[in-house]
Amino acid sequence: xxxxxxxxxxxxxxxxxxxxxxxxxxxxxxxxxxxxxxxxxxxxxxxxxxxxxxxxxxxxxxxxxxxxxxxxxxxxxxxxxxxxxxxxxxxxxxxxxxxxxxxxxxxxxxxxxxxxxxxxxxxxxxxxxxxxxxxxxxxxxxxxxxxxxxxxxxxxxxxxxxxxxxxxxxxxxxxxxxxxxxxxxxxxxxxxxxxxxxxxxxxxxxxxxxxxxxxxxxxxxxxxxxxxxxxxxxxxxxxxxxxxxxxxxxxxxxxxxxxxxxxxxxxxxxxxxxxxxxxxxxxxxxxxxxxxxxxxxxxxxxxxxxxxxxxxxxxxxxxxxxxxxxxxxxxxxxxxxxxxxxxxxxxxxxxxxxxxxxxxxxxxxxxxxxxxxxxxxxxxxxxxxxxxxxxxxxxxxxxxxxxxxxxxxxxxxxxxxxxxxxxxxxxxxxxxxxxxxxxxxxxxxxxxxxxxxxxxxxxxxxxxxxxxxxxxxxxxxxxxxxxxxxxxxxxxxxxxxxxxxxxxxxxxxxxxxxxxxxxxxxxxxxxxxxxxxxxxxxxxxxxxxxxxxxxxxxxxxxxxxxxxxxxxxxxxxxxxxxxxxxxxxxxxxxxxxxxxxxxxxxxxxxxxxxxxxxxxxxxxxxxxxxxxxxxxxxxxxxxxxxx
RNA sequence: GCCGGCGUAGCUCAGUUGGUAGAGCAGCUGAUUCGUAAUCAGCAGGUCGUCCGUUCAAUCCGGAUCGCCGGCUCCA
Numbered sequence: 001x002x003x004x005x006x007x008x009x010x011x012x013x014x015x016x017x018x019x020x021x022x023x024x025x026x027x028x029x030x031x032x033x034x035x036x037x038x039x040x041x042x043x044x045x046x047x048x049x050x051x052x053x054x055x056x057x058x059x060x061x062x063x064x065x066x067x068x069x070x071x072x073x074x075x076x077x078x079x080x081x082x083x084x085x086x087x088x089x090x091x092x093x094x095x096x097x098x099x100x101x102x103x104x105x106x107x108x109x110x111x112x113x114x115x116x117x118x119x120x121x122x123x124x125x126x127x128x129x130x131x132x133x134x135x136x137x138x139x140x141x142x143x144x145x146x147x148x149x150x151x152x153x154x155x156x157x158x159x160x161x162x163x164x165x166x167x168x169x170x171x172x173x174x175x176x177x178x179x180x181x182x183x184x185x186x187x188x189x190x191x192x193x194x195x196x197x198x199x200x201x202x203x204x205x206x207x208x209x210x211x212x213x214x215x216x217x218x219x220x221x222x223x224x225x226x227x228x229x230x231x232x233x234x235x236x237x238x239x240x241x242x243x244x245x246x247x248x249x250x251x252x253x254x255x256x257x258x259x260x261x262x263x264x265x266x267x268x269x270x271x272x273x274x275x276x277x278x279x280x281x282x283x284x285x286x287x288x289x290x291x292x293x294x295x296x297x298x299x300x301x302x303x304x305x306x307x308x309x310x311x312x313x314x315x316x317x318x319x320x321x322x323x324x325x326x327x328x329x330x331x332x333x334x335x336x337x338x339x340x341x342x343x344x345x346x347x348x349x350x351x352x353x354x355x356x357x358x359x360x361x362x363x364x365x366x367x368x369x370x371x372x373x374x375x376x377x378x379x380x381x382x383x384x385x386x387x388x389x390x391x392x393x394x395x396x397x398x399x400x401x402x403x404x405x406x407x408x409x410x411x412x413x414x415x416x417x418x419x420x421x422x423x424x425x426x427x428x429x430x431x432x433x434x435x436x437x438x439x440x441x442x443x444x445x446x447x448x449x450x451x452x453x454x455x456x457x458x459x460x461x462x463x464x465x466x467x468x469x470x471x472x473x474x475x476x477x478x479x480x481x482x483x484x485x486x487x488x489x490x491x492x493x494x495x496x497x498x499x500x501x502x503x504x505x506x507x508x509x510x511x512x513x514x515x516x517x518x519x520x521x522x523x524x525x526x527x528x529x530x531x532x533x534x535x536x537x538x539x540x541x542x543x544x545x546x547x548x549x550x551x552x553x554x555x556x557x558x559x560x561x562x563x564x565x566x567x568x569x570x571x572x573x574x575x576x577x578x579x580x581x582x583x584x585x586x587x588x589x590x591x592x593x594x595x596x597x598x599x600x601x602x603x604x605x606x607x608x609x610x611x612x613x614x615x616x617x618x619x620x621x622x623x624x625x626x627x628x629x630x631x632x633x634x635x636x637x638x639x640x641x642x643x
Numbered sequence: 644g645c646c647g648g649c650g651u652a653g654c655u656c657a658g659u660u661g662g663u664a665g666a667g668c669a670g671c672u673g674a675u676u677c678g679u680a681a682u683c684a685g686c687a688g689g690u691c692g693u694c695c696g697u698u699c700a701a702u703c704c705g706g707a708u709c710g711c712c713g714g715c716u717c718c719a
Contacts, residue, residue, distance in 0.1 A: 113647055207714030208646030214716085219646065222714075250712095254654080263692080263710045320644095321717090338719095367719090372644045373710090375717060387719065484719065522719040553676040580676075588680035602678060612678075620679055 007058040023049040026061045036063045038192045039072045048138055048190040064229045074099035076191040077201045077227040078106045083183035084125035093155050095211060095220055103226030107209050110221050114206040123203045133196030134178045138189055140171040158186050200234040201227035249531035250378040256536050267376040267383030269524060274544035281542055282523060283364055286388045293409060295362040295390055300342025302365060306332040311497060312341045323368045335368040343391040344498040352502040358402050362390040379528030386523045392515040399442060403449035403488055406517055410473055410486045413519050418642045421475045423455050426463035433466055434492045442490050443469050467493035475529055483529055485521035537594040541637045546573045548595045550586045552602035559606040563626060570630045
């Protein structure tokens with residue numbers, strides 16, 4: 001019998017019969033490992049455990065400890081979903097079903113939208129199929145045979161996929177789940193060995209989607225689900241989702257009285273007093289960061305004549321997203337959706353010297369974008385918002401150092417809030433303006449800057465804007481969603497359009513490069529993220545109410561008033577709860593309002609000019625002199641302590 | 644904008660298989676003056692998102708519309 005020599009990850013070798021599946025290797029190493037294993041690398045290619053070893057190879061078994069195993073597992077669960085839907089809705093057309101960050105989905109063309117009862121039925125069917133422990137079998141079919149098969153089965157989408165993805169290949173791989181009505185899907189795999197491996201999954205929601213994400217194509221029903229190796233992991237995940245919902249900024253914002261909305265101004269925030277305080281804290285915090293970094297704050301107009309938007313290109317390319325207004329004498333105007341053009345006009349308002357560069361403008365005036373109604377959501381997607389927007393006008397050779405400083409600012413700001421984030425570098429797209437050499441130079445500058453700032457990043461090749469490469473910063477919120485907040489974009493195009501120039505050392509005119517940059521992104525979105533990040537329990541330096549004074553009885557009102565006055569005089573945001581309620585009641589309310597410090601004052605405190613301090617997080621801390629509390633609190637504010 | 648769901652008191656939610664609605668909390672009034680997560684009693688509060696239609700009668704059924712929610716697309 002032919003033997004195959006395989007090399008295991010530890011360097012040792014093993015002989016197995018030719019044609020035996022990878023599973024045999026796993027079992028040879030350890031029977032228990034085979035059970036925990038789902039896939040393997042053979043010569044660096046991820047394959048099923050059923051993959052037959054026909055030649056000498058290096059084999060690395062992937063167990064459920066490896067992240068790629070979970071993806072395979074979820075991908076297989078998506079197939080199980082498609083098999084179940086096909087069984088229950090024979091006329092269905094299957095689209096694609098990939099694993100995603102928290103689970104998987106599968107798109108279907110189906111006669112009517114799914115309802116929750118359908119999900120239950122589908123999930124039940126999936127469990128049956130899992131129980132039957134059907135084999136996921138990989139088969140190589142002649143390409144034309146596969147096309148004929150899916151054509152005959154009425155799956156033009158699959159045919160389209162095969163035609164697009166496998167042009168020129170003689171064979172295509174399909175996977176079957178051996179049901180009595182064998183489910184076949186075009187797929188490169190790999191998959192888990194059998195449906196019985198899929199032990200913990202749940203369908204979570206349905207929604208509308210389009211084939212290839214294009215609304216011009218067939219509408220489809222997307223079914224979302226999640227899957228884990230064990231029921232325990234699944235339950236923990238579902239619990240985490242529930243917990244995360246409790247800190248949804250829309251809910252917390254209402255509970256804490258931060259902001260509200262009205263149907264007559266959809267997508268525009270009403271900032272309540274506490275929310276306004278928070279907003280101003282952040283706004284001023286950013287000034288405190290940017291002004292020492294060499295920025296000058298400016299305020300440009302909000303309404304501009306159409307001529308500006310024609311110059312910037314917005315009139316032609318962005319008009320659908322703009323609020324247009326007409327003056328009483330019929331002049332066409334537009335509300336600014338971004339600050340850039342205003343800053344360009346400001347730059348051009350004087351003769352600029354190379355000695356003035358880098359020149360940095362910062363602006364927080366409101367922007368308006370007429371976002372499609374269906375995209376609005378709480379504070380994270382609104383129609384009126386302010387950015388911590390800024391534009392740096394630099395010489396080409398200043399790009400790397402300017403960007404490096406910017407990255408350091410981003411790092412500092414996000415760490416002040418304890419936020420986790422990731423950077424991505426987006427490079428020259430297929431359609432671009434300018435010279436390749438300039439782009440290469442700029443991209444090299446961004447890379448150098450990322451490396452000097454020791455900022456890890458991922459590369460999004462070809463994802464830059466048409467006018468320049470960029471670095472984006474995504475913050476992860478409490479629900480695990482990523483939000484683009486910070487951005488650093490190079491722009492070679494707008495300086496041309498606005499004919500921006502500076503006089504160089506050679507006494508000739510030169511074109512500056514513009515760096516569009518923001519750190520919060522939008523104040524609104526950033527606050528939404530912060531609310532969820534802190535679950536409303538803001539650190540002292542951000543809390544809209546930092547301390548609340550709780551008199552025990554009416555006779556303590558005078559002293560309580562003195563305490564509040566002293567706190568306010570020291571610059572602390574303090575309130576008085578002078579209602580005729582028991583102290584328990586007041587504490588409960590203050591605790592629910594997540595106020596960092598509750599200062600109980602009664603006979604003893606009034607006599608000693610003291611306050612009994614209760615911390616939101618640590619409970620009763622006992623009494624201390626008022627002055628001492630003020631000193632400590634001010635120090636805590638200055639340190640921007642996070643807890 | 645597209646698909647689906649939802650819209651009842653300030654908030655959270657019951658309810659009416661068509662005969663104009665209730666609870667808790669919040670609010671107001673009174674009593675209580677209290678030491679670290681809810682004192683007691685009473686009162687008041689809603690043309691059931693809006694408009695049109697069907698009907699003797701609509702909060703309920705149908706249509707439209709606005710808003711919100713979950714996604715898609717887009718995006719800070």
